[in-house]
Amino acid sequence: MPLAALAQAPVHYSLAFPNAVHHEARVTVSFSEVPAGPLQVRMSRSSPGRYALHEFAKNVYDVQATDSKGQALAVSRPDPYGWDVSGHDGTVRFTYTLFGDRTDGTYAGIDAVHAHLNMPATLAWARGQEQRPAEVKFDLPAGWQVATQLRPDAAKGTYYAPHLQYLMDSPTSLGAQKTRSWQELGRTIEINMLYNGTDAEVDDYTAKTKRIVKEAAAVFGGLPSYDFGRYTFVVNYLPQTSSDGMEHRNSTSVTNSRQLRGDDVMNNLGTVSHEFFHSWNVERLRPRDLEPFDFERANMSNSLWFAEGFTQYYGDLVMRRAGIFTDDQYCQYTLSGVVGAMLNSPGAARYSPVQMSQQAPFVDAAAAIDPNNRGNTYLSYYYIGAANALALDLMLRQEHKTTLDAYMRALWQQHGEPQQNYAPAKPYTIPDLQRVLGEVSKDTAFAGQFFRQHILGHELPKFEQLLAPAGLLVRRARAGQASLMARPVYNAADSTATLGSTLVGSPLYQAGLDREDVLRKVDGQRLTSAKTLTELVAAHKPGDVVAVEYRTRGGIRTAQVTLAEDPSLEVVTYEAAKKPVTKAMKKFRTEWLSGKAK
Template sequence: MPAPRPQPSTAPVHYRVEPADLHAHLFAVTLTVHRPATRQELSLPVWIPGSYLVREFSKNLQSLRATQGGRPVALAQLDKHRWQAQCKKGQPLVLTYEVAAYDTSVRTAWLDASRGFFNGTSLCLRVHGQEDGPHALELVRTPATSGWSAATGLTPAKATRTGFGTYLAADYDELVDCPVEMGTFWSARFTAAGVPHRVVVSGAAPSFDGERLVADMRRICEHQIRFWHGSGKAPHASYVFMLNVVDDGYGGLEHRNSTALICGRRDLPRVGEARAPEGYTTLLGLVSHEYFHTWNVKRLRPSEFARYDYAQENYTQLLWFFEGFTSYYDDLLLRRCGLLDNTAYLRLLTKAIHQVLQAPGRHVQSVAQASFDAWVKYYRQDENTANATVNYYTKGSLVALCLDLALRREGRTSLDEVMRGLWQRCAGGPMTEADLLQTLKSLSGRDWSREIAQWVHGTDDLPLAELLLAHGVTLQEEAPQWAQRLGLRVSEPQGLQVKVVLRGGLAEQAGFMAGDEWLAVETEGGTWRMTKMDDLPLYAGPAAEVTAWISRDRRVFRLPLRLQPAPGRLGDTVRLTVSDPAQAERWLATR
């Protein structure tokens, strides 16, 4: 039987959070440590689990002061995110400070006159030595926010109907893994496989069809709980979806019993319109992805994450599994629960294949290396990223695809069973690559270390065509668009701007560089102004070579540009079609 949760008055660590100044975007925090150490150390995390980049949250903390019995306490800053208070025994330590909340993403904190949001990693100083004990969080509603409500996945101790009040966490990890949404949001509730769920939506337009969103979310949640547990019990007693709707945005961050999401306003379903916007499928995929993380990364997690170190990078080579396999299942489970048909699913799979094939970095970096390098490469992308790295989300999802199809072809098991086997083997806790290999062997009857070495730790292309064909889906090469044909990534809103020059492509051979503006193309028939890539075939006609006029640092250059790739070059644009519907259905429609 779990230990009883303490009452708010007895929680050793108590945070009082108040949206203090909406126009200055400041949260006010009062932290009470009832039994501080003589030299009590405190720190603010430098990163948030699920987003693998040191973000230095302490840059937003200001006006930190400490008192005991109303008298000032000496407070020394030790480094960029740590402080030490010189305390007297027997008296509570009270710290007050402010946090500037300007980040609209799901990772930090936001506050304005219409909405507040925060993750505990941005607002809650960690009390060293007391991380494993109970923590209380008190959410305060002010006169300026009298019409607001609050929502969080934390356990309420003494909360009002509006959600403000005091909540409890078993330890610091739980406290900072339950974000808080506040404002005048839309809210609804549903039950999936016996688990109560809540959806809060902030910023939606009046046309928003909340009933449809909730119905589709319920289908996703019910299907995923059954995927992992059959008729068994889910590991979470409740769940909260927090959706922030903006003019143009996308993102999500998983938590143990909640998720914070962002979507574009035009991506939501609309009342009275049977056909949902194209972006709605993307939103449902995001919901599916973050909910799948409830199992795969929040509980079944890399052994290196068995205990988070909030002070520095936490390295693992397994993000290809935890993010990549989740990315495989997010859309596949939409197909299986009837929210996508085969055509729509294969369209999404084609997009993932393109993202990998059209990145020369897949031959430079393995997906295991990409996982380890996430802290310095994935979240800091630049003009060379596509040439030097591979995306552990997309290639990881294709590794999962290949593994699933290879297992199904041999006929003894599937990746579905492997995922459930891992959950049982690791007791829903930390796992290693060796656990995956052992589970694969025990369920399939053979060793898979060669495939994992090649697909995960190697840089050769995956056997996609062969494995897809064995399941009734044909992969065919197609003629690429002109930008890809030349090895360019461009933007066209105001002239033709070169964003990326892909390694080994025709544009690189001609001397193009990221940041160039492509001004014109010169042919035998004259020189023509370029404003978009579609201008090139119009003006070049059948020519095998043209001269490109580009602007770089206010200087104009003429570059000789071949228009035909070298013979035998591997195609990086493909099309998927169902060649054997019965075979494809056995894979795609598995319940």
């Protein structure tokens, strides 16, 4: 049979849940028109949007394989991640039990009331079959419905993916869905939610999500052409759920155990805003070093500062523009955290955003048991990217009569809109990002300097100067207060406190104290409660020297520790700081933070 015909023979998946109460699914994968020789069946080791290894094969067992006549086939294990099936007649039915009890964007969560399935953690696949379409059938318990970006085929009762890349990128939630749907700019946007709360809470959440969708679309001048005409928020807010958000091409997986009331709504909507912005940035406007995604290894990118960090900036900015945040809340929840992290992180002063991006395989839900020194060497590409997005937006507005919105639109038009075979036709490189910045700013020298200093280098932005034209002030959050710049864990059993890693330049670091050292006395006093240390330090001023008795690996020691001023920063409006606000400041702030949707 010609290769073109072979490439079109679909892979059929069937999922049933006869033992869901014990977190098991029974999965059957049917491969037809298989070439002669062993079929190499694999479980993924990585997942789109995650960059570390996860070894999903560890939750697969009771593996069996048969041919077209139901005859058992020989199954061998060439490595921990897959199986070789030999002696087939061109057909292989590969069946296994999957265990899953973590509901988030990475794993599979199965129980008596729902199944939340990240496909790399759920579905086996075969080498050489990656371009074949897939059809998935769910044997659903009573009352369960399907939420997925896979294309439904009502006649067959199946769900379709054009190839393995799309299939693996399609999280699916099964359960009693609360569904909301609306039309936005000619596209269908839908929310499918597993939630035990009220319909009124879901309606309020939906109304705010609609505003988020409008403001995100306004940044780019429209919505993407979703492949099957719709975008799906796959939402799970059940009590057994872990907090997560994971972007996908035509959907997002949003999970949290928090309810849709009080401050929890704000937290949940922040994830919605961030993940929806990804339907442009990283799903279609995508770095070349992530195309195509490799499911058998860790995927490293140099551009997560942009893909995730600029999305982090816009996720919160969209919330402000949608009216979900006030100016003061935007300062409190977003700007204070981003600016404080950037200016106070030893890692940000040490390594560039590109180098931080390269660390993702070690930090993005990666598991390790040995200690590390990331407190002194690392700042998340989310924060370092968001901080540089903020700085660049303010630079463009103040010095170049344009905006970061215009930059994102230009990138979208050149590298995001062109698509083919459900994938970006022109994924970008870092030189592409610099080139387009030069075009939008009409200043190639500025673009080159920004990338050299702030993206390839690690020069910190001057936020005090950049935020002042918007009538925003960067200041010490606890000015004049003394600090050890550490948060030791109190041990009530013996009235001591155990240190974590100490930060470079902090009082304890300078005095020679390190992780697992145990504070016994401070300023001559025992730590009789968890509050004692805070109270003892608060009684002093920055620059005071206090004696600290501690137990280290070498025995009992006493050090003279010079207290520092608390380095915590905050961003506040001039109004809150009782500073005069000019009309120009108000105008600048309004043009930056006000809604753009019509």
